[in-house]
Amino acid sequence: MATAEQVISDEAQYCADTFNGAIASAAISAAWEIGLLDELERAGRVGTAEFARASGADENVVRALLVALSTRRIVTLDADRTEATTAAGFADVYRSKGFFYWLTRGCGELLTTLPAKMTLAGREAESVRRDSRAISVACRNIARSFFDPPFRELLEGLDLTTVADLGCGSSDRLIMLADLLPHTRGIGIDVAAGAINVSKEAIADAGMEDRISVVQDDVLNLAPREEYAGVDLVTCFLMGHDFWPRENAVTMLRRLRETFPNAKNLIIGDTCRSTGVEGPEHPMFTLGFETVHTVMDQYLPTLDEWSSVLEESGWRIADRRVIDLPAFSFIYRLTPA
Numbered sequence: 001m002a003t004a005e006q007v008i009s010d011e012a013q014y015c016a017d018t019f020n021g022a023i024a025s026a027a028i029s030a031a032w033e034i035g036l037l038d039e040l041e042r043a044g045r046v047g048t049a050e051f052a053r054a055s056g057a058d059e060n061v062v063r064a065l066l067v068a069l070s071t072r073r074i075v076t077l078d079a080d081r082t083e084a085t086t087a088a089g090f091a092d093v094y095r096s097k098g099f100f101y102w103l104t105r106g107c108g109e110l111l112t113t114l115p116a117k118m119t120l121a122g123r124e125a126e127s128v129r130r131d132s133r134a135i136s137v138a139c140r141n142i143a144r145s146f147f148d149p150p151f152r153e154l155l156e157g158l159d160l161t162t163v164a165d166l167g168c169g170s171s172d173r174l175i176m177l178a179d180l181l182p183h184t185r186g187i188g189i190d191v192a193a194g195a196i197n198v199s200k201e202a203i204a205d206a207g208m209e210d211r212i213s214v215v216q217d218d219v220l221n222l223a224p225r226e227e228y229a230g231v232d233l234v235t236c237f238l239m240g241h242d243f244w245p246r247e248n249a250v251t252m253l254r255r256l257r258e259t260f261p262n263a264k265n266l267i268i269g270d271t272c273r274s275t276g277v278e279g280p281e282h283p284m285f286t287l288g289f290e291t292v293h294t295v296m297d298q299y300l301p302t303l304d305e306w307s308s309v310l311e312e313s314g315w316r317i318a319d320r321r322v323i324d325l326p327a328f329s330f331i332y333r334l335t336p337a
């Protein structure tokens, strides 16, 4: 029911929810980037005028973001729309903000140019662009919330000196490890200039330039380097699907044994293609992850396909964790077979 005069059907409300959800997704990303979400998390409330003054944002736009958030029960606005307080949906959105940022900031251009990408010719004519800086910021947040806690469990008891992180994004994992284990060194490898820039800034901010280096390189075609010989742990989070299709994944995993000949462990964490999910039951992230990778012509393996490829990979599973959010996600700790 929209107003006293206007009664809308359930179907029309689904439609309105779809539209409002798109605006709210963009508003979540913007609110995070300008510090509005963090302020709501810290104080439980925000005044539009005081936030606008402190952040330099336009008060009307701050209010517009808050109205968008209120449509999804993330905040509640007072009657004159000058103050917002966190509402029932806030905690989940705050925890999941990286997914929204990935979608709207990282993949925004891909989605707005979708009609031109419907055919192979269209995709070839115009490359499919994502914002690699925003993707690495989003993934840092997703990994911290959902992958790092089980990852730390899998590290227990391992004796580490040098870690190479493939598709390192922001290098957050290497910084976390260097912080946790003061004698370790890190090498981050990523193909995207935006990710390398975010990495370099984060490593400098952490004062770890003497312990963590970054290399801009294609993980799928790594040339041997002297420093790789000292690596005893290889990690790879949220990019393992780039190893696929299947025959490439087998070759790639086997080649890692040669590139990092002294690696005693390979820890891979990734999200897989869903199975058995229909229509409105799609969980958080799955639909965006699968749509975007389809447009990018990137094959996404299922969890079963990952398990089956490992049998031929030159590695064996020593330990594993299954992750519920993002759904259909896993972390494997592999050791040389």
Ligand SMILES: C[S@@+](CC[C@H](N)C(=O)[O-])C[C@H]1O[C@@H](n2cnc3c(N)ncnc32)[C@H](O)[C@@H]1O
Pocket (backbone or CB within 6 Å): 132, 135, 136, 139, 140, 143, 166, 167, 168, 169, 170, 189, 190, 191, 192, 195, 217, 218, 219, 220, 236, 237, 238, 239, 242
């Ligand atoms: C989804 S992000 C994950 C970033 C990071 N691993 C994390 O957990 O936050 C995937 C990263 O892999 C990088 N990547 C994708 N394909 C790559 C390749 N062939 N070689 C090196 N890096 C690659 C991307 O540039 C991006 O930074």
